Amino acid sequence: MSAKKRLSVVLIAKNEAALLEECLKSVGFADEIILLDSGSSDGTQDLARKLGAKVFENTDWQGFGKQRQLAQSYASGEMILMIDADERVSPELRQSIEACLTHSDENVVYSCGRLNLFLGRFMRHSGWYPDRVNRLYHAKKFRYNDDLVHESLNTGEAKIVPLSGDLLHLTCRDFFEFQRKQLGYAQAWAEQRHRQGKSCSFFSILSHTLGAFFKTWILRAGFLDGKQGLVLAGVNAQYTFNKYAALWAFSHSLQNPALPKK
Numbered sequence: 001m002s003a004k005k006r007l008s009v010v011l012i013a014k015n016e017a018a019l020l021e022e023c024l025k026s027v028g029f030a031d032e033i034i035l036l037d038s039g040s041s042d043g044t045q046d047l048a049r050k051l052g053a054k055v056f057e058n059t060d061w062q063g064f065g066k067q068r069q070l071a072q073s074y075a076s077g078e079m080i081l082m083i084d085a086d087e088r089v090s091p092e093l094r095q096s097i098e099a100c101l102t103h104s105d106e107n108v109v110y111s112c113g114r115l116n117l118f119l120g121r122f123m124r125h126s127g128w129y130p131d132r133v134n135r136l137y138h139a140k141k142f143r144y145n146d147d148l149v150h151e152s153l154n155t156g157e158a159k160i161v162p163l164s165g166d167l168l169h170l171t172c173r174d175f176f177e178f179q180r181k182q183l184g185y186a187q188a189w190a191e192q193r194h195r196q197g198k199s200c201s202f203f204s205i206l207s208h209t210l211g212a213f214f215k216t217w218i219l220r221a222g223f224l225d226g227k228q229g230l231v232l233a234g235v236n237a238q239y240t241f242n243k244y245a246a247l248w249a250f251s252h253s254l255q256n257p258a259l260p261k262k
Contacts, residue, residue, distance in 0.1 A: 093165030
């Protein structure tokens with residue numbers, strides 16, 4: 001049997017004191033916990049230290065991808081588990097993770113299924129389950145991409161192996177806070193694509209918005225998630241509208257306004 005590899009749990013955070021304790025307690029089996037803070041004012045850093053985490057700070061925000069890269073650079077473990085403050089490792093997932101530490105190929109990345117909470121209900125449909133995310137991997141082989149938002153792990157040619165057990169994700173507890181985050185994500189998405197020279201037509205705004213609602217409510221069986229499923233279909237449509245409307249607005253806001261005819 002090969003030697004057990006050291007596990008570093010890594011997370012980025014800002015003003016997450018209300019959620020942090022349960023999160024860190026769920027990963028207390030790790031060899032170390034690394035938290036990179038981007039300028040909290042609610043005691044997040046002090047609480048993290050109290051709970052045994054190694055805390056670092058970087059307020060030069062350059063997007064989620066680069067912040068995760070920096071956070072990982074502080075880790076000393078051979079394996080990385082990347083999580084967020086609003087996530088908790090279930091007991092079954094913990095067992096799966098610990099089993100990987102003694103027999104893990106360097107060219108394998110492990111995915112976790114996420115069980116997402118939305119307005120008091122863990123969603124089993126609507127495209128929100130199992131919502132697999134690549135989170136457990138070898139530190140020397142993999143890192144996150146540079147995307148401003150919706151960043152992901154660069155897995156290359158690695159084999160993706162699903163783990164048993166769920167990562168509990170407290171996605172939406174406060175509807176207005178959730179909407180504020182969605183708006184921020186939409187802005188970052190549009191900014192990134194505008195920088196890449198991309199644009200969209202006005203028709204694209206409408207078609208993508210309607211498509212998002214139809215996909216969530218019908219194709220992904222959101223109707224089986226009850227009232228929350230219907231609300232989520234509307235939220236997804238709104239988020240999609242904001243993304244494409246913002247991208248469309250970037251190209252049109254630079255144009256000279258047409259002078260009114262006399």
